Amino acid sequence: MTIQETGTARPAGRPRSEKAERAIIEATLDLIGEGMGVSELSIEAIASKAGVGKTTIYRRWSNKEDLVVDALATLKAPMPRLRGTSVRDDLIVLLDVMRAEAGQPRSRCVMNIAMSEADRYPRLMERFMKRAVEPRRAALRAVIERGIASGELRADLDVDMGMALLSGAMLWHTKWGPEGELAADLAERVVDAALSGLAP
Amino acid sequence: MTIQETGTARPAGRPRSEKAERAIIEATLDLIGEGMGVSELSIEAIASKAGVGKTTIYRRWSNKEDLVVDALATLKAPMPRLRGTSVRDDLIVLLDVMRAEAGQPRSRCVMNIAMSEADRYPRLMERFMKRAVEPRRAALRAVIERGIASGELRADLDVDMGMALLSGAMLWHTKWGPEGELAADLAERVVDAALSGLAP
DNA sequence: CCGATACGCAACGGTCCCGTTTCGTAAACC
DNA sequence: GGTTTACGAAACGGGACCGTTGCGTATCGG
Numbered sequence: 001m002t003i004q005e006t007g008t009a010r011p012a013g014r015p016r017s018e019k020a021e022r023a024i025i026e027a028t029l030d031l032i033g034e035g036m037g038v039s040e041l042s043i044e045a046i047a048s049k050a051g052v053g054k055t056t057i058y059r060r061w062s063n064k065e066d067l068v069v070d071a072l073a074t075l076k077a078p079m080p081r082l083r084g085t086s087v088r089d090d091l092i093v094l095l096d097v098m099r100a101e102a103g104q105p106r107s108r109c110v111m112n113i114a115m116s117e118a119d120r121y122p123r124l125m126e127r128f129m130k131r132a133v134e135p136r137r138a139a140l141r142a143v144i145e146r147g148i149a150s151g152e153l154r155a156d157l158d159v160d161m162g163m164a165l166l167s168g169a170m171l172w173h174t175k176w177g178p179e180g181e182l183a184a185d186l187a188e189r190v191v192d193a194a195l196s197g198l199a200p
Numbered sequence: 201m202t203i204q205e206t207g208t209a210r211p212a213g214r215p216r217s218e219k220a221e222r223a224i225i226e227a228t229l230d231l232i233g234e235g236m237g238v239s240e241l242s243i244e245a246i247a248s249k250a251g252v253g254k255t256t257i258y259r260r261w262s263n264k265e266d267l268v269v270d271a272l273a274t275l276k277a278p279m280p281r282l283r284g285t286s287v288r289d290d291l292i293v294l295l296d297v298m299r300a301e302a303g304q305p306r307s308r309c310v311m312n313i314a315m316s317e318a319d320r321y322p323r324l325m326e327r328f329m330k331r332a333v334e335p336r337r338a339a340l341r342a343v344i345e346r347g348i349a350s351g352e353l354r355a356d357l358d359v360d361m362g363m364a365l366l367s368g369a370m371l372w373h374t375k376w377g378p379e380g381e382l383a384a385d386l387a388e389r390v391v392d393a394a395l396s397g398l399a400p
Numbered sequence: 401c402c403g404a405t406a407c408g409c410a411a412c413g414g415t416c417c418c419g420t421t422t423c424g425t426a427a428a429c430c
Numbered sequence: 431g432g433t434t435t436a437c438g439a440a441a442c443g444g445g446a447c448c449g450t451t452g453c454g455t456a457t458c459g460g
Contacts, residue, residue: 013435014427020437035319037237042417053438058419115375116316119235133376147398154400160377161369161393168368169361175315176333177360193361197397198347200354213405214457220407242447253408258449 016060023050024057028071033105038068038117038124065124072128075109077135087147088191094140095170095187102174102182111174140167153195165194216260223250224257228271233305238268238317238324265324272328275309277335287347288391294340295370295387302374302382311374340367353395365394 027050031041041064047054061067080097082090101107110132118125144162147153153162169190173182183189227250231241241264247254261267280297282290301307310332318325344362347353353362369390373382383389 010429011435012429012433014429014437016436017427037239037316039237040239043419044417047438051438053440054419055421055439056437059436063419116237118375144398151400153398154396157398158389158393161389162398164369164372164377164390165365165394165398168370168372169364170368171371172364172368175318177364189358189361190364193358194365194394195397195399196354197395197399198344198353198357198362198365199395199397200351210459211405212403212459214407216406243449244447247408251408253410254449255409255451256407259406263449 017056020050020052020056021060024052024060024067025071025074026050027052028067029075029106029109032068032071032109032112033107035108035112038064038113038121041068043067065121068121069124069127072109072113072124073131075107075132077132077139079135079139082139082143087143087150087152088195090143091140091166091191092187094136094143095166095190098167098170098174099182099187102170111171137163162194166190169194217256220250220252220256221260224252224260224267225271225274226250227252228267229275229306229309232268232271232309232312233307235308235312238264238313238321241268243267265321268321269324269327272309272313272324273331275307275332277332277339279335279339282339282343287343287350287352288395290343291340291366291391292387294336294343295366295390298367298370298374299382299387302370311371337363362394366390369394 024046027046028041030049031045032038043054043057043064046067047057057067061070078097078101080093082093084090101110113128114133140163141159144153144157144159148155148157148159170187173186173190224246227246228241230249231245232238243254243257243264246267247257257267261270278297278301280293282293284290301310313328314333340363341359344353344357344359348355348357348359370387373386373390
């Protein structure tokens with residue numbers, strides 16, 4: 001009882017390497033971000049990429065799905081400070097986060113998983129939605145609801161429909177838009193187009 | 201030279217079974233429609249589902265990608281007759297086709313492939329885009345351009361942005377909207393929301 | 401009937417990955 | 431030093447699928 005006795009009795013023997021744990025999760029996210037589906041992920045590939053023995057993985061997670069769940073749980077939605085001055089500005093900020101994320105392989109995990117594995121891994125999706133998708137959705141929803149309340153958006157606007165138009169348009173550009181990087185002003189143009197509508 | 205001599209000399213021996221060929225392609229599309237990615241497709245699973253020997257597949261296609269290319273080539277975009285009375289009506293018809301297709305496993309191939317395998321199979325994607333995606337896009341683009349010309353849509357509207365808002369919103373509802381079947385009036389509501397915009 | 405080709409089926413050796421075990425070494429505690 | 435647990439590496443038997451081959455049968459033209 002010299003030091004480091006915080007009540008939880010430290011187990012005997014060599015402690016588990018946190019570095020290895022991080023490397024495993026990083027490798028998992030990297031592979032997913034490269035476009036690999038969950039079913040194509042192999043423990044051996046993760047171990048190899050992480051520079052780790054398979055034993056070290058199986059000691060921590062009993063199967064692939066548990067590992068992926070934990071890996072995805074470390075993904076947090078980057079929550080920008082919304083200035084709250086105008087709904088238009090806040091929407092641009094939120095959608096521009098989507099644009100920026102679409103470029104980083106790491107952040108691409110979110111969209112890759114959300115789009116592809118929706119049906120097959122219900123347990124995984126449930127956690128993943130709660131952790132990574134819901135915060136993004138909630139932020140967008142809050143801005144839209146605030147806009148309705150303040151009169152900046154139509155009083156009869158269906159909130160879900162507003163979310164669909166805004167983030168759907170970003171999604172469309174990401175996957176099917178003109179090739180290459182997304183234009184820097186894409187978020188602004190999407191917001192303005194959605195706000196003013198297609199009709200004259 | 202009794203009958204059936206159309207210049208292409210009929211090769212000797214038993215002819216290849218067109219029924220088997222159709223069954224193979226059907227099985228391939230079924231598996232893709234069930235959410236199976238191209239890399240998870242196995243020749244053995246296709247053969248089994250089609251009630252066919254592997255030999256019969258390898259006799260026709262030398263690898264999986266060729267088979268998938270041919271299978272996807274049989275997918276044609278269902279092209280509804282557009283009445284052309286109003287842009288709004290035509291947009292609703294086009295988007296409602298998307299809604300209807302989202303339910304049928306067979307037609308889900310288009311979206312599943314288009315969303316998931318974009319990067320990894322460039323040769324496949326090129327053909328697939330040309331055959332199955334482009335016609336849909338062209339139809340939507342034509343309607344939007346007609347609307348701009350007729351004054352039913354804003355003169356300064358970016359056509360790509362219009363397509364993104366409309367089909368992006370449908371896509372969003374398909375993947376992330378409230379669970380269950382898409383509402384029967386979804387296309388109409390999306391079109392009206394996009395036309396009038398979010399602002400008052 | 402005969403030759404030729406396609407068919408479904410089963411088997412082959414090869415590769416990848418599984419999940420487990422063994423081994424020698426490393427890092428914490430007493 | 432001694433005990434205990436974790437580590438990376440290697441090997442295991444097992445399963446899925448690969449692409450190929452051989453087999454007996456079916457279906458065409460001549």
